[in-house]
Amino acid sequence: MAARIKPPRMRIPRKIKKDDIFKVKVRFEHPSFTGLGMVDTETMPTFNRAVPVTFIRNMLVYYGEELVTRFSMTSAIADDPMFTFKLKAVREEPVTVAFINNEGERWEVSADIKFTA
Amino acid sequence: MSSYDNLSTKLAGYMRRVFLVLPLLFVLAIAATGGNALAALTVEKFEIEGLISPASPKALSEALEKQLQVKVVDLNLKNSSSGWPLLSVEFDSDQLTRDVIEQTIASIEDPAGHTYRVHQGPAVISAPFTDEEKAAMAALGPAPPNVQALTNPIESTGASIARGKEHYDKYCTTCHGLQGDGNGPAAHGITIFPRQLWVWNNTDSSVDGYLFWMITEGRSDMPPWGVILLENQRWDVINYIKTLTKPE
Numbered sequence: 001m002a003a004r005i006k007p008p009r010m011r012i013p014r015k016i017k018k019d020d021i022f023k024v025k026v027r028f029e030h031p032s033f034t035g036l037g038m039v040d041t042e043t044m045p046t047f048n049r050a051v052p053v054t055f056i057r058n059m060l061v062y063y064g065e066e067l068v069t070r071f072s073m074t075s076a077i078a079d080d081p082m083f084t085f086k087l088k089a090v091r092e093e094p095v096t097v098a099f100i101n102n103e104g105e106r107w108e109v110s111a112d113i114k115f116t117a
Numbered sequence: 118m119s120s121y122d123n124l125s126t127k128l129a130g131y132m133r134r135v136f137l138v139l140p141l142l143f144v145l146a147i148a149a150t151g152g153n154a155l156a157a158l159t160v161e162k163f164e165i166e167g168l169i170s171p172a173s174p175k176a177l178s179e180a181l182e183k184q185l186q187v188k189v190v191d192l193n194l195k196n197s198s199s200g201w202p203l204l205s206v207e208f209d210s211d212q213l214t215r216d217v218i219e220q221t222i223a224s225i226e227d228p229a230g231h232t233y234r235v236h237q238g239p240a241v242i243s244a245p246f247t248d249e250e251k252a253a254m255a256a257l258g259p260a261p262p263n264v265q266a267l268t269n270p271i272e273s274t275g276a277s278i279a280r281g282k283e284h285y286d287k288y289c290t291t292c293h294g295l296q297g298d299g300n301g302p303a304a305h306g307i308t309i310f311p312r313q314l315w316v317w318n319n320t321d322s323s324v325d326g327y328l329f330w331m332i333t334e335g336r337s338d339m340p341p342w343g344v345i346l347l348e349n350q351r352w353d354v355i356n357y358i359k360t361l362t363k364p365e
Contacts, residue, residue, distance in 0.1 A: 034308050035308065036306065036308075037168060037169035037170075038171070042171075046195050046306075047305075047306050048168075048194060048195045048200060048201075048202060048305065049166075049199075049200040049201045049202070049305065050166065050167065050168055050169040050202075051166055051167060051169060052166065052236075053243070053308055057250075058250050058253070060249065060250075060253050067252075067253055067256050067257070069257070070253045070254070070257050074308065074309075074337065075308045098249070100247060100249070100250055102243055102244065103244050104244030104245070104247055106247070106249070
């Protein structure tokens with residue numbers, strides 16, 4: 001479990017040529033709990049609520065102003081997940097990834113795409 | 118001296134002794150109960166977060182009784198209405214307040230090093246979708262493409278509703294509850310509470326396609342009932358769902 005939530009980080013290749021397909025890696029240190037814990041382990045083991053449910057609900061990816069994809073998640077997502085996806089470098093604009101958790105809180109990370117010769 | 122005077126003198130003597138002894142008895146009674154006779158005992162309930170290891174409940178009760186002058190009356194782990202474990206504590210309301218007990222609970226660590234907390238607010242925090250999320254869902258398609266504009270081929274007769282109820286009671290009540298209020302016995306074990314089905318009460322045929330698709334394909338924790346129920350059975354269930362009314 002992540003002790004606390006940290007701002008997301010993004011990594012893209014240093015050299016990107018126009019029309020390259022490049023990988024974007026995003027790491028977000030955010031805890032994920034189903035909220036359930038096991039009680040009465042001796043007689044009738046059952047699950048009950050133990051901690052508040054916490055998970056990243058949506059990840060939105062923007063290329064410039066355009067929304068290019070949305071990742072919809074549940075509490076099955078891992079603690080501190082890392083996402084990898086591919087994009088085609090069609091224009092020199094920033095790639096922005098926004099995270100929204102089940103409490104409606106929002107985080108964002110961005111990186112500029114600059115073409116190399 | 119008359120006999121009447123003698124009697125009144127004796128009575129006055131008895132009364133004096135009684136008045137002398139009564140306070141003494143009162144003090145002895147208080148001492149015998151450890152001061153509790155004057156205490157304003159009250160029982161309050163706390164929803165507890167953090168009971169995640171098997172040793173947690175006992176550790177919490179023992180530490181709380183050790184740190185404060187309280188008695189843990191009950192710790193209901195799995196039958197509370199909200200799903201959160203419910204701790205009942207008896208304490209003297211002249212000496213302690215609920216806030217002090219909540220702070221003490223928050224300061225206790227369980228054997229694995231986790232802390233407890235008194236739960237505040239709703240059972241599950243699930244904030245409504247933000248405008249940005251709604252826009253994203255609209256841009257990328259909110260509804261799956263295979264939701265077709267179907268119309269229920271089976272008329273909503275008494276026989277169909279009765280058949281639908283039979284299937285509903287067998288397959289759906291575990292999560293959605295007998296009255297369709299989303300509070301069936303298994304609902305507490307699911308991250309997202311099952312839908313309240315009475316919202317479909319008396320809806321028209323425009324929702325048939327969606328309901329049929331949802332029952333057939335399932336979503337999240339709901340299994341695809343298309344592999345269990347025949348097509349006409351699913352339509353019977355839809356007819357029954359539309360008769361469910363909001364519980365009082």
